Amino acid sequence: MDNKEMISVFDMLKIGVGPSSSHTLGPWKAALRWIDELKGTSRFETIVGLKVDLYGSLSLTGKGHATDIASVLGLCGFDPVTFDVSIIDSTIDYIKNENKLHLNQEKEVKFDFQEDITFHKKFLPFHPNGIKFKALLNDGKTTSSTFYSIGGGFVVKEERKNAKKKNKAFQSFPYSIEKATDLVEFCLENDKSIPEIVLENERTLRTDEEIDNGLKAIWQVMLESAYEGCHTDGILPGGLKVQRRAKGMHDNLMANSQQAYNNPEEWIDAIRNTEVKFRQILKWVSCFGISVNEVNAALGRVVTAPTNGSAGTVPAVMLYYMTIENHNAGFKELKEFMLVAGIIGSLFKKGATISAAMGGCQAEIGVSSAMAAGGLAHLLGGSVEQILVASEIAMEHHLGLTCDPIAGLVQVPCIERNAMGAIKAINAAEIALETDVTKVKVPLDKVIETMWETAKDMNTKYKETSEGGLAVQVNMSDC
Template sequence: MECISVFDMLKIGIGPSSSHTLGPWRAGERWIAQLKKANRFHKVERISVDLYGSLSLTGKGHATDYAVLLGLSGADPERIPVDTIDVIIASIKNTKVLLFNNEHPVTFDMATDIVFHRKFLPFHANALTFTATINGRKHKETFYSIGGGFVVQEERKISKQNKHIFYCTFPYPVENGVQLLKFCEQLKLPISGVVLENEKSIRDQETIDYELERIWNTMLECMFVGCHTEGNLPGGLNVRRRAYDIHKTLISDDLPFEDPHEWMETIRSTEVKFRQILKWVSCFALSVNEVNASLGRVVTAPTNGSAGVIPAVLMYYLVIENHEADFEHIKKFLLVASEIGSIFKKGATISAAMGGCQAEIGVSSAMAAGALTELLGGTPEQVLVAAEIAMEHHLGLTCDPIGGLVQIPCIERNSMGAIKAISAAELALDTDPKNVKVPLDKVVNTMWETAKDMNTKYKETSEGGLAVGVNMSDC
């Protein structure tokens, strides 16, 4: 059984897409490591990159070409200053030289050395092949970006030598909801407690807390930046940022705050009638995905395209539901959310190129719903009920981004997913799990069957739905 850590499900990276940006970026890093291990890195004379399937069809809108170049340049998506991205890309375009891993200059022409192929490779819809020319001979490696920033190679997918996936050394390995509840009962722990015990088997408590706090601070910073940035998003659709405008209607200009944490305290002092609550949740969700759409830094939750749902729901709890909440509440929320996401990844998919938007917004809504339920006092059984409710009402959701950009309908869908998550949590808290007709594991299986039945044009190809119903020229 594959063991998926909370830090596999929640990764810090650059937008706009975990599968089309962060995944190819990480693939470039993996390829460099392989070349170095084989003592071939400094012998590379030329590089080319072939993109296939969804990576090709929506690659321009998702900045896949940029991500590949940044990965090959040795930049770290977790720490690269966002304002240097355009500088690096412009340098490669203008000089036709790629500083391979920031140490070895290689001739590279973006116009000819990145090739977009419409065909799909059989293993996965998101495929890319790196080719290195060494002494006139070509050496190829193909990688698959399988959603949420996860990257595999076909021949290594089930190999225990793959060090990029934890194979189960967890003391309490979980593949589905039934197993998770069994461990909760056995250990007399909430879901967050079981997940924490597994994490402690591979990392010390101090590291876990430090990394979870870093993830939360990245989410908070992302919301803060999104709510205080005005203008239109890049890409050609001329989509106006709405989080800034909504934020202005919700908070007075004369209320003082200088950083994200002071901002949270200020929000706690604002009016919280039902309409304001809806607007705040939407504002938080939109803000994250507007940052994501502009190549900003976000946290995959479980993907970049759905990165706004979990921060929005967690922020709702912190500034609306529980003003006394502290890091322990944040930690529990993230632990529960990651475990629910991992169940969907193991039993179905978190890749929109494989399952449509139900695999992104649907999964993120389920993750947030379950996590919120535990914080609101729900039992482990009710946590899974909430996750099931949230996914049940996203089944069949298509992925049809206009222009291949993670903007329309993606940004608004984060708002909808967050609101549904809160509703699902409240429904679950008033539900006796013994009366539930659809358990979480059934909805996971149904989601996967729905994904397999879904027409390819609705799976992140921009060949169906809104992507063809609304032209770039209409915008």
């Protein structure tokens, strides 16, 4: 693994379009990067046709993850952060019907959606998620480039595999954090909390105003995706005919509420005034997690945390804190939660993986649960060591979790897993707060190492290929 990179909170928490960060957002961003490459040469103006080749996991679950659609939207030059998701269908229908594509919104080139996108079952050596873009030029020649979507919307090229671990930007971080022990050491030496340490690093890249505005934008998307999911019913797209459940759960929980609301912010206040018993708490947390990932499954806008498939766990725990634990919580608490969650996620990315195609679902729901557990433990008053214990506990009980989406769709069992990951995160945080950290047997760094070893040993068919587990035991005809 390439550990020498400067990973920001904004790398771990990205605004994008569902259903998958590695299979949807990654290919979308790869297409945008390829356009940038072409624009840097004289070849862009000579392009007359395009081809897209998908390999390995991007091919095996590509249809269910809308990898083909995302790649084409990227070639059109659309920004996944701002693109109006309500016009995805009409945009793709136009391309299919007209057999042409408006490359980077600058020039039309021929493109047959069925013929010019090829799904290859073979895996490229560098990473399971390979995608190659090829341009046909007006002189009969071609030019191509291959990218790899490595999870969480991160995209790389193969030359990084043997690159020397040098990164000048990385050296500008005041606190070089590669392992959990580094984080503890910096906090204790400088008498700072984890959010304070992370914030100092973030200031290397952005001003305080940019940081706050960025985190507010991330929270707004999290909140709006939960709100949308809780107020939308119907059947999820893709062919499995999965019924949305968040709205029904939400309506039952709000049945006795007398407080009206007109927007997500007023909605939070209304939830705070509902009945709060143990069963209701479990239902609310599950409702929050499921709602976000139903939006994600419908190609909606969510935040990778650290991936799209695990987008519901972190906001579910944040909403739990705001609606159950602390009714006075505001942006200060949300900011600290995200800073802690971001650094925890970066430790897993550096020491293991956040790609289900590399590590199974432990790399997605497991990491998201660890991120959420750490963030919550901090807000509940945990020490630096207890925060890391919370993250360790959450991941320890996700080790070996396979990724086996039925029909390649991020629906079954993925949506429910976000609810389970959120509940485990809350449980892990509570256990950590009652833990004597001097007697802890499994440090976070060791569980990260174990996760990576588990990932390498895991059978490939359980790594987001839809060739094992529930994906083969449950047929489309059963649904």
